Amino acid sequence: MKTNRRLRLAVLISGTGSNLKALIDAIGQGRLNASIAAVISNRADAHGLRHARAAHIPCTVIDSSGCSARKALDDGISECLEAVDPDLVVLAGYMRILGPEVVRRFLGKMINLHPSLLPKFPGLNTYERAIAAGEQHHGSSIHFVTEGLDDGPLISQVVLAIHSADTPQTLASRLGPLEHQLIVATVQLFAHRDVRMIQDHIEIDGEPLRSPLVFDIQSNEFF
Numbered sequence: 001m002k003t004n005r006r007l008r009l010a011v012l013i014s015g016t017g018s019n020l021k022a023l024i025d026a027i028g029q030g031r032l033n034a035s036i037a038a039v040i041s042n043r044a045d046a047h048g049l050r051h052a053r054a055a056h057i058p059c060t061v062i063d064s065s066g067c068s069a070r071k072a073l074d075d076g077i078s079e080c081l082e083a084v085d086p087d088l089v090v091l092a093g094y095m096r097i098l099g100p101e102v103v104r105r106f107l108g109k110m111i112n113l114h115p116s117l118l119p120k121f122p123g124l125n126t127y128e129r130a131i132a133a134g135e136q137h138h139g140s141s142i143h144f145v146t147e148g149l150d151d152g153p154l155i156s157q158v159v160l161a162i163h164s165a166d167t168p169q170t171l172a173s174r175l176g177p178l179e180h181q182l183i184v185a186t187v188q189l190f191a192h193r194d195v196r197m198i199q200d201h202i203e204i205d206g207e208p209l210r211s212p213l214v215f216d217i218q219s220n221e222f223f
């Protein structure tokens with residue numbers, strides 16, 4: 001079932017925003033049938049805000065510094081998302097854990113990009129940990145956001161080989177462009193297909209997804 005609806009997105013960032021930029025570029029070039037209705041950052045100095053402002057996307061900064069700011073941050077994010085009413089919320093380099101109320105409110109409508117082949121290496125420093133563990137492959141995953149850290153049902157992944165000379169930096173620099181392709185293709189999937197989280201699994205056009213879709217960089221498609 002192809003739907004090809006124009007998705008209304010909200011994107012949450014914390015830093016560089018290269019994945020946000022990939023989404024903006026893909027929309028601008030007509031490769032992604034979506035619009036970005038809001039960018040939310042928990043840091044006023046996030047470089048990604050420049051990409052959003054250059055593309056005339058409304059930005060909201062909800063400063064997360066200070067422990068007492070956690071509830072204020074969650075409430076601010078909820079309020080902003082409620083006002084924007086997005087079809088899909090994309091956590092693209094958003095480095096804070098969202099509180100359970102926000103997660104529950106947008107359950108099934110919120111996805112996260114994580115730089116590891118989940119369920120391996122949830123959390124931080126994934127490149128270092130993959131190399132230290134002697135892994136042959138690393139990659140990135142996109143999953144529905146649930147209350148557990150990097151723990152929701154997996155939608156898609158991109159895989160790359162780890163070389164013997166790799167450092168966390170070389171691995172990160174090779175993975176970056178692949179993540180950009182993955183995030184665009186995965187958001188496009190939501191525009192083209194009926195992608196649903198049903199309890200702890202995913203259905204696409206009514207068919208259960210038995211394992212995450214693997215992105216093929218050459219063909220720019222999932223297999």
Ligand code: GRF
Nearest residue numbers: 016017018019093113114115
């Ligand atoms: C990406 O590697 C993403 O997987 C992780 O944070 C990084 C964000 O990069 N969650 P950017 O801010 O999109 O450049």
